Amino acid sequence: MRAIVSLFLGYAERPSIGPLHARSISLRRPGLALCLLLMTAQAAVVLGQTSTSASDPISGNPAAGKLIFDGPGKCLSCHRAGASGSVIGPNLSNIGAQLPPDRLRQWLLNPPQKAAPESRLYEIVTRSGRTVRGKLLNQDPFSLQMLDSSGQLVSFSRSQVREARFVDPPSMPSYQGKLANARIDDLVAYLASLRLPDEQ
């Protein structure tokens, strides 16, 4: 069917449907509060304060925790905090507001081996034999959109796709025995500091 299209440009007013969901995307830079927190933490290092017992939930040094997170902990290979990291695993930019410190500690020492359904990766094999793994963003009857493992947006027409399916992500390793208790405390303190500005 050939179409005659005539465009009438008008302003469509958004109907008032009800309370907006307060969910918001997490990929925003940490606010001023976080910077001040880190500065305070670094001042604490300079003044020679050390963590107390491992049972004190936020006794660790968040600045030291960030160095582990960004470095030897290899957390950024799966996770994202603020502007850096991978999209493969859960985004931790607001994790300090979402889980209490004892749960954060448990997650580091004994992470669940089976991924939650929302943590699954998506794998597409194209008709030309290319395989792409990443996070499924969207699909409709004619196309699929993903973020690949490097965070690039990729769009596929369904006619290009030979296979498309959810796959389990690699399991998160446990840090029990790999990091000293005091370093775990530092990591917990850093994670507890990851909070986004309050949602409107």
Added chain:
Amino acid sequence: MVALDATTGKLKWYYQANPHNEFDWDAVQTPVLATINWKGKPRKVILWADRNGFYYVLDRNTGRFLLAKAFVKQTWNDGFTAQGRPILTPAAKSSTTGTLIYPDNQGGTNWFAPSFDPQTGLFYVNARESYSTLFVKGDVKEYVDGARYDGRGQVRVEKAPMVMGANDDEYAAVRALDPATGTLRWQYKLDWGNSLHTFYGWQTSAGAAGILTTAGGVLFTGGREGHFVALDARNGALLWKADLGGPMIMDPITYAVDGRQYVAINAGNCLFVFGLR
């Protein structure tokens, strides 16, 4: 829903689908009047696909409750009385710790129009498979003149880490139902997942366009992704599509001028009109 005498305005009958509704399941859906074969005899009925996820058949003269059948996954209902009053499950109550409910507050369907085609004998609705967790907020808030007031304060709840990624168990689809039983005959999926909800706001996941069926056997509808589609009304096969670049949440309409037929739909902030050359 209410039935009023058109001359006097007097109430003839009413049916309340969601007494003491806590989930924003209002009754702004479009009632469809039809005559269907009801237990071997033609009966004048109202066909109603409700936001609460149930498809209803009521006698349109008396309001008598004839049938209710879920057309999406639902977890709030444990049956109906003979008069049609819903029996709530114990889980169908919001709480301070959050209650998982199917469907979500936008519902199994919403304002966009359904359709009944007397030629195919099918009832069509744009359905949403969805779920959400509903909370009762904290203490009653103090009223401050001039500031937003919604009755109760904020409550911080523990949430799972935020993840990005669409799932495949939340989607919008055209569903064709047998009007006398509510049985699903076919479906055509329009959009999947809620992940873009957070980028563009409620509008993208709240629903699709309404449904227009024509005597030529064509069903027109559209969705969030900007695809305006024409389906075979008998079986849901795709006949034609146009990518309009904006979400469609209004009903397509058809009309004729000087004997020439047009189909119009609003996508995004633009009105598109199609016709045969």
